Amino acid sequence: MSKVVLIECKEYNLDFIYDKLKWGLEQLGGIQSIIPTSKKVLLKPNLLISADPEAAVTTHPVVFEAIIKIMKENGYQVKFGDSPGFGNPEKVASKAGLVEVANKYGIEQADFVHGKKISFPDGQICKQFDIADGVLETDAIINLPKMKAHALQRITGAIKNPFGCVIGFNKGTMHSVYTNAFRFAEMIIDLNNYLKVDLHIMDGIVAMEGNGPRNGDPVKMNVLLISTDPVALDTVFCKLIDINHAIIPTITYGQKFGLGSHDNIEIIGEDYHNFVNKNFKIERNPLKEEDSSSLSFIRKHVVRRPYIEKDICKKCGICVEVCPLPDKALSFKNNDKSNPPIYDYNKCIRCYCCQEMCPYHVIKVKTPIIGKILYGTKILK
Numbered sequence: 001m002s003k004v005v006l007i008e009c010k011e012y013n014l015d016f017i018y019d020k021l022k023w024g025l026e027q028l029g030g031i032q033s034i035i036p037t038s039k040k041v042l043l044k045p046n047l048l049i050s051a052d053p054e055a056a057v058t059t060h061p062v063v064f065e066a067i068i069k070i071m072k073e074n075g076y077q078v079k080f081g082d083s084p085g086f087g088n089p090e091k092v093a094s095k096a097g098l099v100e101v102a103n104k105y106g107i108e109q110a111d112f113v114h115g116k117k118i119s120f121p122d123g124q125i126c127k128q129f130d131i132a133d134g135v136l137e138t139d140a141i142i143n144l145p146k147m148k149a150h151a152l153q154r155i156t157g158a159i160k161n162p163f164g165c166v167i168g169f170n171k172g173t174m175h176s177v178y179t180n181a182f183r184f185a186e187m188i189i190d191l192n193n194y195l196k197v198d199l200h201i202m203d204g205i206v207a208m209e210g211n212g213p214r215n216g217d218p219v220k221m222n223v224l225l226i227s228t229d230p231v232a233l234d235t236v237f238c239k240l241i242d243i244n245h246a247i248i249p250t251i252t253y254g255q256k257f258g259l260g261s262h263d264n265i266e267i268i269g270e271d272y273h274n275f276v277n278k279n280f281k282i283e284r285n286p287l288k289e290e291d292s293s294s295l296s297f298i299r300k301h302v303v304r305r306p307y308i309e310k311d312i313c314k315k316c317g318i319c320v321e322v323c324p325l326p327d328k329a330l331s332f333k334n335n336d337k338s339n340p341p342i343y344d345y346n347k348c349i350r351c352y353c354c355q356e357m358c359p360y361h362v363i364k365v366k367t368p369i370i371g372k373i374l375y376g377t378k379i380l381k
């Protein structure tokens with residue numbers, strides 16, 4: 001049976017979180033039973049893109065500090081790092097408030113600029129990855145995901161967060177290879193099965209709902225979740241936002257391919273019923289295989305599409321830069337940057353990288369009218 005510890009935590013108070021995390025880890029047998037002290041440990045927060053801690057895009061620095069304190073007290077060698085979707089890893093970590101904390105404890109930032117191609121013959125769908133040197137140089141990983149809504153996978157949590165171990169623009173390339181939510185989820189499970197992350201601690205004190213994982217709204221969920229099983233942890237996340245875990249591809253493939261369990265879970269600590277937020281804004285319709293069809297009609301007229309709110313677009317071009325397709329599915333018409341970029345929905349694979357990376361909350365996602373007629377819509381936006 002997989003154990004998930006659910007801790008009530010209403011604010012980012014270091015002493016409180018430190019005490020509660022220590023207690024939570026003891027419920028799982030203690031940190032030393034999970035990771036031997038001889039191992040070099042990587043702390044892997046969510047550093048998706050440059051943002052202040054209050055935006056709820058990145059793992060909060062106080063949660064980061066609490067786990068560092070515990071690791072240092074237990075004599076571990078620790079580094080931290082993540083490869084953001086856009087921007088320099090050190091600058092993104094600095095903006096998130098993590099560099100300041102790391103400096104206080106003498107923790108180095110691991111190398112997430114360089115990496116190596118590794119082969120993983122056991123992968124179901126993906127047999128090689130471009131992994132950051134900072135990951136390859138450590139022996140154990142503690143995953144520190146943020147609780148957020150996600151346009152492609154519905155949620156981003158413990159299973160999705162290790163995607164930042166893939167360096168730089170190779171992440172975008174993965175989107176162009178695994179071009180729908182189901183194949184992408186299978187790839188993410190392969191990545192998790194390669195990385196064998198040791199421990200997952202989710203920051204759900206202030207989560208992100210709506211237009212996540214970058215441009216949604218902060219919402220208090222008042223919880224920390226701890227588990228060695230990312231599938232079980234994300235399943236509890238689903239219970240807390242009252243969404244059926246069976247519609248989340250990373251969870252179903254996670255159990256199918258041996259990463260963890262969604263149906264054999266013991267929740268330790270608080271009663272989750274006391275924390276359920278039925279109004280958490282998230283796309284609640286199940287993903288359908290036909291949504292993932294490469295047929296251009298389906299893609300163009302049924303599947304949720306990104307769009308730019310033209311009046312507030314700053315024309316910075318980041319969305320164009322991050323589009324993973326070699327011949328870009330959005331671009332400035334005639335290279336004229338005085339107008340917002342324009343989508344070519346025939347080419348667009350609906351990976352939502354542009355929506356994730358727009359720094360100005362300008363790109364939204366909506367279901368085309370034919371899609372609404374066919375499937376209805378339960379999205380709360």
Ligand code: SF4
Pocket residue numbers: 308312313314315316317318319320340341357358359360361362363
């Ligand atoms: S990233 Fe956002 S603000 Fe920048 S050009 Fe694209 S839509 Fe406009």
Ligand code: SF4
Pocket residue numbers: 306322323324325328329330343347348349350351352353354355
């Ligand atoms: S336009 Fe946006 S959603 Fe479409 S392929 Fe490019 S990055 Fe992905």
